[in-house]
Amino acid sequence: xxxxxxxxxxxxxxxxxxxxxxxxxxxxxxxxxxxxxxxxxxxxxxxxxxxxxxxxxxxxxxxxxxxxxxxxxxxxxxxxxxxxxxxxxxxxxxxxxxxxxxxxxxxxxxxxxxxxxxxxxxxxxxxxxxxxxxxxxxxxxxxxxxxxxxxxxxxxxxxxxxxxxxxxxxxxxxxxxxxxxxxxxxxxxxxxxxxxxxxxxxxxxxxxxxxxxxxxxxxxxxxxxxxxxxxxxxxxxxxxxxxxxxxxxxxxxxxxxxxxxxxxxxxxx
Numbered sequence: 498x499x500x501x502x503x504x505x506x507x508x509x510x511x512x513x514x515x516x517x518x519x520x521x522x523x524x525x526x527x528x529x530x531x532x533x534x535x536x537x538x539x540x541x542x543x544x545x546x547x548x549x550x551x552x553x554x555x556x557x558x559x560x561x562x563x564x565x566x567x568x569x570x571x572x573x574x575x576x577x578x579x580x581x582x583x584x585x586x587x588x589x590x591x592x593x594x595x596x597x598x599x600x601x602x603x604x605x606x607x608x609x610x611x612x613x614x615x616x617x618x619x620x621x622x623x624x625x626x627x628x629x630x631x632x633x634x635x636x637x638x639x640x641x642x643x644x645x646x647x648x649x650x651x652x653x654x655x656x657x658x659x660x661x662x663x664x665x666x667x668x669x670x671x672x673x674x675x676x677x678x679x680x681x682x683x684x685x686x687x688x689x690x691x692x693x694x695x696x697x698x699x700x701x702x703x704x705x706x707x708x709x710x711x712x713x714x715x716x717x718x719x720x721x722x723x724x725x726x727x728x729x730x731x732x733x734x735x736x737x738x739x740x741x742x743x744x745x746x747x748x749x750x751x752x753x754x755x756x757x758x759x760x761x762x763x764x765x766x
Contacts, residue, residue, distance in 0.1 A: 536619075536720045537564055538743055540576065541603050542612030542735055549607035558604040564617050567597035573642035573690055573722035575762065576614030576740025578755070579605055580733045581649040586686045590645035591615040610733045614740050618720045618765075640701075640763065641675050642722045647686025649730045653757070655680040657725040658689040680727075702764045706739065706754040713764075714749045721750050721764040728758025 539562050543552030551557055564570035572591040581588050583606040590602045591613070605611035641658040657678040677689055704713055704721070715721075721741050730738055739760030741752045754760040 537617040539601050540614035541601050544610045545605050545607050547607050559600050559602040562599040564599055565597040566593040570617050571620035572599045572615050572617040575616050575722045578738030579611035580609040581730045584648045586647045587645045588647050589613045616720045616722050641689050644690040645688035648683045651681035652729045652731050654682045654730045655727040656687055700766045704752050704762050706752040707759045708756045710753040712749055712751045716766045717748045719764050719766045721762045724763045725761040
């Protein structure tokens with residue numbers, strides 16, 4: 498980011514890494530909320546209890562991130578995993594409440610696992626989210642990402658948002674039309690988020706991981722978020738799906754796609 502913002506003090510809850518995994522793939526929860534040169538990274542995961550009201554260790558399936566949309570903060574998902582078969586609307590999501598506070602949710606059907614990771618960053622330009630693809634408003638360049646995914650109905654599940662057709666390699670456009678492509682996912686429960694890009698960001702990168710991990714070092718303060726995920730989201734595992742994690746001290750981002758999964762991230766500096 499090129500604009501100056503007051504950083505929020507880092508808060509660590511649970512384990513200190515995203516996508517925390519217990520031995521034998523037992524229920525696990527964890528969150529990392531970290532001020533990242535003006536950005537925040539947060540993750541949360543767990544196995545639902547039998548009634549679907551919380552995780553089976555008693556922790557909630559939804560946590561407050563610590564930033565507010567009314568203070569010009571915007572958030573996007575950077576990781577999705579678990580078993581979303583029969584999941585509720587906005588099962589894995591990052592959304593603001595009526596007061597503007599952002600919340601991260603990872604909620605599966607009773608007995609199943611869900612995991613989510615998100616990034617939040619200062620954004621003073623126009624933003625929207627909506628389930629129906631259409632044209633960008635007249636104005637500056639725009640970017641798009643993923644804010645929510647609901648029930649998965651088959652394998653592989655695919656969600657792609659783009660401003661240049663179905664290609665997940667998102668590039669900035671002046672005006673244009675954005676698209677949403679889904680397969681084996683309830684498209685009415687997928688919420689893309691997009692916003693204008695003017696003078697706040699100086700560079701962008703697109704990274705693709707297929708059945709493995711790649712690590713890329715970018716300038717401090719870079720935010721990376723999912724633009725496409727194509728893989729099995731019907732496994733009770735904390736390591737399926739796709740997720741990006743970051744080393745705060747070095748600026749190195751690691752992008753991981755499980756076996757058989759193809760995922761894309763867009764990164765802004």
